[in-house]
Amino acid sequence: MAIRKVDVAIIGAGTAGLTAYNAARKHTDNLLLIEGSHYGTTCARVGCMPSKLLIAAAESAHAAANTGLFGIQVGNIVVNGEKVLERVRKERNKFVESVLATVDAIPSAHKLVGRARFISPGRLMVGEGIEIKADRIVIATGSSPTIPDMFQGLGKRLLVNDSLFELPNLPASVAVFGTGIVGLELGQALSRLGVRVRMFGRSGSLGGIADKAIRDYAEQCFNEEFYLDTRSEVTDVSSVEDGVSISFVHRDKGALTELFDYILVATGRSPNLKELALHNSGLVLDDNGVPLNESSTLQCGNSPVFLVGDANQQAPVLHEAAHEGRIAGDNAGRYPDVIPAERKAPFSVVFCNPQITSVGLSIGRMPAAERENYVVGKSSFEDQGRSKVLGKNRGILKVYAERNSGLFVGAEMFGPAAEHIGHLLAWAVQQRMTVSTMLAMPFYHPVIEEGVRTALRDLYGKMIKADTDVDPCLECGPGT
Ligand SMILES: Cc1cc2nc3c(=O)[nH]c(=O)nc-3n(C[C@H](O)[C@H](O)[C@H](O)COP(=O)(O)OP(=O)(O)OC[C@H]3O[C@@H](n4cnc5c(N)ncnc54)[C@H](O)[C@@H]3O)c2cc1C
Numbered sequence: 001m002a003i004r005k006v007d008v009a010i011i012g013a014g015t016a017g018l019t020a021y022n023a024a025r026k027h028t029d030n031l032l033l034i035e036g037s038h039y040g041t042t043c044a045r046v047g048c049m050p051s052k053l054l055i056a057a058a059e060s061a062h063a064a065a066n067t068g069l070f071g072i073q074v075g076n077i078v079v080n081g082e083k084v085l086e087r088v089r090k091e092r093n094k095f096v097e098s099v100l101a102t103v104d105a106i107p108s109a110h111k112l113v114g115r116a117r118f119i120s121p122g123r124l125m126v127g128e129g130i131e132i133k134a135d136r137i138v139i140a141t142g143s144s145p146t147i148p149d150m151f152q153g154l155g156k157r158l159l160v161n162d163s164l165f166e167l168p169n170l171p172a173s174v175a176v177f178g179t180g181i182v183g184l185e186l187g188q189a190l191s192r193l194g195v196r197v198r199m200f201g202r203s204g205s206l207g208g209i210a211d212k213a214i215r216d217y218a219e220q221c222f223n224e225e226f227y228l229d230t231r232s233e234v235t236d237v238s239s240v241e242d243g244v245s246i247s248f249v250h251r252d253k254g255a256l257t258e259l260f261d262y263i264l265v266a267t268g269r270s271p272n273l274k275e276l277a278l279h280n281s282g283l284v285l286d287d288n289g290v291p292l293n294e295s296s297t298l299q300c301g302n303s304p305v306f307l308v309g310d311a312n313q314q315a316p317v318l319h320e321a322a323h324e325g326r327i328a329g330d331n332a333g334r335y336p337d338v339i340p341a342e343r344k345a346p347f348s349v350v351f352c353n354p355q356i357t358s359v360g361l362s363i364g365r366m367p368a369a370e371r372e373n374y375v376v377g378k379s380s381f382e383d384q385g386r387s388k389v390l391g392k393n394r395g396i397l398k399v400y401a402e403r404n405s406g407l408f409v410g411a412e413m414f415g416p417a418a419e420h421i422g423h424l425l426a427w428a429v430q431q432r433m434t435v436s437t438m439l440a441m442p443f444y445h446p447v448i449e450e451g452v453r454t455a456l457r458d459l460y461g462k463m464i465k466a467d468t469d470v471d472p473c474l475e476c477g478p479g480t
């Protein structure tokens, strides 16, 4: 049995693990990055990048099919599924290669391939033959798709994000389970590429939208493209010779049984912690078996262990995984002199179409009494000038401010260019801007951002006096 002693061990060479490695290395040269599977990260290999590539193809097909609005007729549109997936993989591989180049640049003495688990506090076993004694440990093991029992046994008919992009061709039909972020992004993309899609949700949730009015509006929009039920009643899912048979209660047609080539399971992700034998780690675990940890330091209690990225499930998105890795790597390097870091404003974007963005405080999830402390402004994109020009005039934006201070605290949007609007609003939250400061900023004309001004003016009007309109907007052009 080989035994190695290091200052810092990092488990998992994904986005969080790699940034943790870089930060910890500024403090010590005696560190180890342990990876139990492929290098290349979830984001590049099976997450953000291939999904966005598939969505880009879908957007292209959708735009081609919807030129009639502008008086333009396009000939017969043919989606070549093999070529679509070929491009997804080809471009995806380039993103993976750029990560692999980063990993290659790490000295081999700092890397170890094998699955790690705790054998006691501060001691890890990697595979069956290597024991690592580590003064400090960063857990950066990511997350994996959760597969509910009802889908077990479907064999190759069951897809998750990891397997979808490896299909040689686009299937004719896919039933998507889960109306969360992954389900919505991939399900809509498949539908826009000509795949027959039905989407089955369970809890009423849709793409993480907290506000009920925005959620209902979005559900209606998606149903104009494909059948989506956020509270579906699915009575049977079985593997049959030609595919998967699904029995469900259709919202309008009652009980139905339909056949699909595949089901795509997008019912959430669980942190990769089970394999770590955390009962040997000495860490205090919550009811779900996740070590308790502090979000400003990522430290687990007073221990020399840090938990980052999807593994802690605090903010399972790429930029947060990277930020958390940096904080934890630095703290593991400097331990016991741990320093709390400022966290970024909460921010997410869902790349469905129209897009969804959520920023800052989630007023929609607050109890009614707490919500009283906030004022809500709203705008619709149905009549918004630039959105109409582009034929993208669907959507709602809600913006939130603290009632007493006028501080801008958050927003939620389903609508055009939400990936960009979300950035403006997230930066405003993080800069602790007030609504009046935001309204003093320049707004060009005609742009989609004018819809933000409309919502902020509505908010401002409600803040200054509930029953008084703000002054007319003299600088607002038509359709803002
Ligand atoms: C389909 C999809 C689309 C997404 N799109 C976006 C997007 O558009 N924007 C966005 O911000 N986020 C997106 N995300 C989320 C984003 O990909 C994740 O938040 C991010 O990749 C998490 O990084 P991580 O370092 O925590 O985990 P990972 O990159 O998964 O790294 C964890 C690593 O730990 C290794 N590991 C696990 N257990 C062990 C062990 N016991 N021993 C050794 N190694 C181990 C794994 O092999 C893996 O390499 C998407 C996710 C999915 C699934």
Ligand SMILES: NC(=O)c1ccc[n+]([C@@H]2O[C@H](COP(=O)([O-])OP(=O)(O)OC[C@H]3O[C@@H](n4cnc5c(N)ncnc54)[C@H](O)[C@@H]3O)[C@@H](O)[C@H]2O)c1
Pocket (backbone or CB within 6 Å): 148, 177, 178, 179, 180, 181, 182, 183, 185, 200, 201, 202, 203, 204, 205, 206, 207, 208, 266, 267, 268, 269, 315, 316, 317, 318, 348, 349, 350, 351
């Ligand atoms: N654009 C992005 O930033 C992006 C894209 C993809 C994923 N992600 C990250 O990945 C995480 C995981 O995404 P996800 O979509 O897998 O999880 P999620 O938690 O967003 O959604 C899972 C959905 O599945 C539903 N569900 C659970 N069991 C079900 C069942 N048996 N039948 C039908 N529906 C069921 C849940 O009610 C929920 O709506 C997200 O939280 C997000 O942070 C981010």
